[in-house]
Amino acid sequence: MTVRVGVIGTGIMGADHVRTLTTSVAGVRVSAISDLDEQRAQAVAVEVPGARVLSDPLALVHDAGVDAVLVASADSTHEELVLACLEAGKPVLCEKPLAPTSDGALRIVETEVRGGRRLVSVGFMRRYDPGYVDVKAGLRDKVIGAPLMLHCVHRNGFSAPGTATSGLITGSAVHEFDVVRWLLEEEITRVTVHRPRSSSLVVGGTSDPLFVLVETTSGLLADVEVFVNAQYGYEVRCELVGEYGTLLLDEPEQVRRRSSRSRSSRVSLDWRDRFAEAYRRELQDWVSGVAAAEQRGASAWDGYAATVAATAGVAALESAGPVPVDLEKRPDLYESR
Numbered sequence: 607m608t609v610r611v612g613v614i615g616t617g618i619m620g621a622d623h624v625r626t627l628t629t630s631v632a633g634v635r636v637s638a639i640s641d642l643d644e645q646r647a648q649a650v651a652v653e654v655p656g657a658r659v660l661s662d663p664l665a666l667v668h669d670a671g672v673d674a675v676l677v678a679s680a681d682s683t684h685e686e687l688v689l690a691c692l693e694a695g696k697p698v699l700c701e702k703p704l705a706p707t708s709d710g711a712l713r714i715v716e717t718e719v720r721g722g723r724r725l726v727s728v729g730f731m732r733r734y735d736p737g738y739v740d741v742k743a744g745l746r747d748k749v750i751g752a753p754l755m756l757h758c759v760h761r762n763g764f765s766a767p768g769t770a771t772s773g774l775i776t777g778s779a780v781h782e783f784d785v786v787r788w789l790l791e792e793e794i795t796r797v798t799v800h801r802p803r804s805s806s807l808v809v810g811g812t813s814d815p816l817f818v819l820v821e822t823t824s825g826l827l828a829d830v831e832v833f834v835n836a837q838y839g840y841e842v843r844c845e846l847v848g849e850y851g852t853l854l855l856d857e858p859e860q861v862r863r864r865s866s867r868s869r870s871s872r873v874s875l876d877w878r879d880r881f882a883e884a885y886r887r888e889l890q891d892w893v894s895g896v897a898a899a900e901q902r903g904a905s906a907w908d909g910y911a912a913t914v915a916a917t918a919g920v921a922a923l924e925s926a927g928p929v930p931v932d933l934e935k936r937p938d939l940y941e942s943r
């Protein structure tokens with residue numbers, strides 16, 4: 607079976623997904639593309655044989671030539687589009703965030719539960735990164751005993767102009783929140799945010815970097831450095847500390863160069879570069895899941911839980927202490943996997 611995918615949003619991520627789906631994923635065809643900016647959609651569509659451009663994203667969702675939908679449009683459109691997919695009974699992969707507000711994400715969870723079938727996947731691609739997968743396998747195989755602490759580093763070279771301080775939490779730290787939940791298989795209970803001295807290279811009053819502390823149900827602590835104007839490149843690291851040892855995810859495997867009495871290795875340009883393989887695996891798994899009528903990857907519940915943690919993180923920016931992460935009770939639909 608060839609899954610016919612409709613892609614909504616052809617900005618940086620959407621265009622990248624179209625390219626990956628067309629060149630590196632089996633069993634799929636991009637059949638329709640939509641973007642607010644029709645010229646941008648056209649520019650992406652000319653590279654994809656047989657893809658139609660539809661100006662109305664809701665028409666794309668309901669189009670008979672679309673089996674599944676990939677949502678990569680502006681965050682503010684996610685809730686409406688994912689709800690439309692649920693109404694149409696079509697599987698959807700939504701880039702993070704599932705919705706910008708906890709209430710919006712909860713509405714998606716409740717709608718999916720009413721339908722009785724998991725159709726929503728959320729684009730937390732790190733779950734497919736070979737390095738993160740190895741860390742999780744090491745933990746599961748009890749290589750380091752019980753986990754105690756997690757140290758995370760999340761650096762971008764430069765932020766988009768006008769990025770608000772809250773964007774460091776909702777756009778970047780949110781990936782770490784998902785990693786904490788997925789790796790440790792626990793919920794986040796509280797988030798604290800500290801604002802260290804800001805880089806003088808950051809314009810417009812944004813606090814950058816931030817230092818975020820995350821607590822989980824069992825009392826495990828994760829510290830997260832988020833620094834989105836680190837200048838030198840994109841870098842994500844984590845070290846899980848356990849009773850007998852640690853699992854360190856540093857840079858992706860690569861050749862280390864030695865020359866002229868120095869050692870060097872490459873730093874990624876941005877997240878598409880660093881996580882290219884993770885995106886490819888995520889998209890392949892999603893497409894294979896659609897063909898097998900199975901939801902794969904992060905679920906709507908995961909998207910909801912990450913949004914609630916991010917909302918607490920944004921509140922913690924203005925609070926002197928920890929902010930609780932209060933989740934609704936997890937519906938049975940999300941018990942497995």
Ligand code: ISE
Binds near residue numbers: 877
């Ligand atoms: C970006 O929006 C992403 O989602 C990347 O994965 C993340 O690492 C980056 O910090 C965000 O700006």
